Structures are given as C-alpha cells and as structure tokens.
Amino acid sequence: MSQPTFKNSFTRKYRKGPYSRISPTQPALSASGKTVLITAGHTGIGFAIASNFALACAAHVIIVGRRQNMLEKASKDLSRAHPATNFHIFAASIIDEAAVSTAFRKIRQDIAEPDVLVTSAAYFPSSTNVLETPMQQMWASFETNVRGNLNLVREFLNAPRPKGVSLTNQSPKRDKIILDVSSAATHVFVRKTGVYSASKLAFTRILATAQDESSSLSQNFNLRIHSFHPGVVLTQIGRDNDHNEDTMPWDDVQLPGQFAVWLASPEAEFLKGRFVWANWDVDELLDGKERILKENLLKIGLVRKAEWAIALRRNTWKL
Template identity: 90%
Template sequence: MSQPTFKDSFTRKYRKGPYSRISPTQPTLSASGKTVLITAGHTGIGFAIASNFAVAGVAHLIIVGRRQNMLKKASEDLSRAHPATKLHIFAASIVDEAALSAVFHKIRQGIAEPDVLVTSAAYFPSSTNVLETPMQQMWASFETNVKGNMHLVQEFLNVTRPSSVSPTNQTPKRDKIILDVSSAATHVFVRKTGIYSASKLAFTRILATAQDEASFLSQYFNLRIHSFHPGIVLTQIGRNNGHNVDTMPWDDVQLPGQFAVWLASPEAEFLKGRFVWANWDVDELLDGKERILKENLLKIGLVGKADWAIALKRNTSKL
C-alpha cells in the first residue's frame, strides 16, 4: 500500500478522541508497579500522557522539564487527582547532559529503576520556509530533538557504562519501553515544518535502528521502542505559531494520552520498532498483526511501485 497520510489512514476508523478500548482503566492496560519518566510531562501532550499513566496505576511518575514553576503546578494537580501515584519532578533541560545524568543518578538512588521513558520534549522552530529558517533555530532543533533525546535514551538504558549494568536473572526479564512522541511530519509533507520534520525524522530513524540492534541488551532486559504521531493537538507551540481552536479540526489531547498507555502494554509488543499514529484504531491494528509482521509494514523508508521498477529494469537492459 502507499504510505499513510492525513487522507489515507492505515485503519478504516480514524480516531480523533479517546475511546473505551484504550482507556487506562482497562485491566489489560494496567501499569501497576511501574515507574514512568516523561519529559515535558508538565504541559500539553506530555501532561495528558502523565495523567493517563497515573490512571493506569503507575507507582512512580517522574516528570522532567525546564520550568520549575510549571513542574510544581503539574505535580500538585496530578497528586490531587491521583493520590496513589508518587509524583517526582526534576528541573533540567535535556540538552544539558551533566544535569540529565545527575537526574538519572538521583532517580536510581532514591526512587526506582525507570520502566518506561516518554520522549515528549521537543523544540519547534518558527514556521518558515527551510531556506529562511535562522541557522540558530535549525541547530537548536537538532540539539533538542536529536542530541538531547538521544542522551536521554542512553541514560534511560544505562548501557554506555557497562560496569553499571548487570545481567538480570529475572524470569521473565524486565521490559524497558521507550515511547517516542514523534510527528506525522516525519513522513508526510507539511509546509513550513521542514527543519522540525527533519530533526524528528532523524531521531525516529535512530530509534528504529536501535530497536533493530538491541539483541545485545537481551541479557539485561527486553527493549521495546515505539514511535508514534500523537495526532493534531492544539498545544502552546501551536498557539505560538498563530493557531487557535478555530483554525483546524483538532484532535482531543486525551487521545495520545490514552494511546501511549496502550502502546506500553503487552498488546502492542508486535509494533516495536515501527511507526504508528494515535489516530489509528487499536482493534484494527491488532486484527492486522499478521500482515504487519509478514509484510514488514509501518517502517519508515522509500515507497515505490514494483511494476515501475520492473519496467525501468526492462527498458534499461536494452540500452
């Protein structure tokens, strides 16, 4: 099939809001006892994901962000709504490697080993043509969306310092799950988002490779990496770029919030290393499991038509 777009969904049903199948109250989606770390979980999509993991019963919810005042408010709001979940906040930028390393040290020493990492922090440059984007904004996109997030992943997996990681005797082995809040702009052309698209694509592609190369980690834990488009949600970034509630038919922020919980559940294991949209119907994805695996679908790559390629080969052979 051709690649999915906003007009050509992978599933027949195109969801724009939460639905019962992915509700975090479903027993099969329970995150009881888990420790979840979310960057930028104090606002927007990140906050919705944090809220839904709390509903799913996580033991520890850790939010890392740059603004202490907003972190504090988010923690207070989440604590009031979900008293059974322990909230922890850390003020740090993901581009500050030393600060991020210190955060993970504190987490491991005083809280718990994180089970799930949600990479929600992102830098979005001003909406301009690629050639008109200031170089400072272009580089800031890659500093945050690629370098910062990659350092975050390495700290989460803790594999760059072999002496600090020891094989586990757990049966079954512990799962370590990365939820990459990516964007449809990685594979769908969206005007005036070229730099953002390229930086998000770069990180998502790196994660796909990491999943493919993850066999050496199997003695420590089972690694699952999922990249997903969260839908078109009106966030502060959108407002900063001139959008409001009337500029387009927005998706409900609770859709990616709940979909992230489903992705972290055992049901979604078959989608590891692949790219999905929160808008796609979960039951249809599950029904298509065999085909997705057999045909190696939902991986970012080059889309072409076999008949065209065959014709080209036939014609050039006569030259």
C-alpha cells in the first residue's frame, strides 16, 4: 500500500483505547522533573495529555488557552486529581505574538524552562466543500494552525543558554521536545475538511523541515519533533459539527493522552521528524525501528510505492 489509511494500518494492532504498554506510570516513560507546556490543555485531547503527563510525574504542567474561566476550572480539576504536579495557567491567544512572548518570559522567570511543548490548539472551519469555505474561516485556519503554532515553537526554542554552559562545554545537552497534535487529514482525504487538512499539513511539514535543520538551530539543546494523529476522538469541535456518541465508533481520548507521553520518552526518539498515529501499536513500531530508519518511512511527501515495514489490512470500521 502507498499510505497508511483508516482502512490500512501501519501496525497489525490498531488501538482505540489506552493500554498498559503506554501507561504513563511505566518507569521508562517517566516525565519526572520535566516542565510541559500544552496549548488548549483545558479540554478534550489537550486535557487528557495534561493529565497523563501528571501521571508520569511531570513537575510542572502549564496550560495556555484563551478562556480564563475554563483554564481555572481545568487547573482546579487537574490539581485535585494530581496533587504532586504543579499546574499553571496562562490566558493568551496563540496568534497574538506579543502575548505568547510575554507568557514564555513569565514561565522562564517564575516556573522553569519548558522541556516539552504540545501544540494542541487548533481552529476547525465549518465542514463544507473547500471552495465554499468562507474566506474568513479559511484564513483563520492558517492563522491558528500555522501562524499561531509557529509563534509557540519559536518562543519555545528561544531558550537561553544554561548558566555555566559554554559553546565548548561537553556536558550532555538537554532535550527539547515538540509534540505536534496533527491529524490524519494531512494525508488522508476526508470529505469537507480540505481547508483544515491543508493548514495542518502546512504546519506539520514546517516542523519536519525544522527537525531536518535542527543541528543548526541551537547548540544548547537536542531537538526532537514528533507529529501525530491523535485518533478519531469526539471533542467539542466534533460536536459543533453535528457529531455525537453514535455517529461513529470513537477512539478513547486517553489513547492520545498516553501516546503523547510515550512519544516524549527516549523510546520514541527514533521517530523524530516523522508522522505517526496514536492508534499504532508501539511494540510493533519498535520492532520495525530498523526498517523505518533504513527506508526512511513515515515522512510526509510524494509516495510512489512503499512496502510498509509492518502494515497489514485490518478488519475494522469504515468512515
């Protein structure tokens, strides 16, 4: 097959819910001492990711969003469920470059240098044929999904050099990890999502290039960028587009929550700069590591023909 699709998975097992192998309580997936910044972490997939990083013992989880009241509620709920993690909130629109810069300055002054950035905020225009999408919605998609997320990435990577570390210092550099909550719509045609697909693809492609150029970005840290499809999860965006619990067999929101923690772990380092699905079984991905690297698989681009490392047709549902 030429591309993994909803009908053809990259791994034999196609996960629709959390499983023990990617449980954030696994010692190998520990985020102990880490500071994680998540946009739109007050709801849906972002909230699940925030919760699972807390289960992985992250020291700080920072949530950035536009609505102060929802941020406060999420922080209270998360703090109650995970008292060992410090939760912080910042009300800001990611398309406001000055507000994003101010938030990062305060984070670095008052909390810690972020180790992980999760770009979960997104704008989804109304479900229409691509040429019938109002121009205002079309532009808003790129404003949030590309420009806004780039504001975050640039500030995240604008990390000051740690004290006592010189350009010739041979001590291990810290990892800085970006988790791009993307969409299968970047490479799978889904009706009436053309504008959303294009904007998500644009940002994911920019990040893939940034990973390729990462050696010249900084001498102070090692950069890892992972883009992933979080599964088909019923979120408020879906409800706003007339979906409910019965319109399709949804994936459990805890699946991308756990998968994000796994992606940030050393086990997934070989997948940097690549595009994966939260539905793919991680043991099978690890078993296919050598071939994925040798054949340069799981990168978005023009595909003539690919014999996927571990792909088999799965007998499951259709969209």
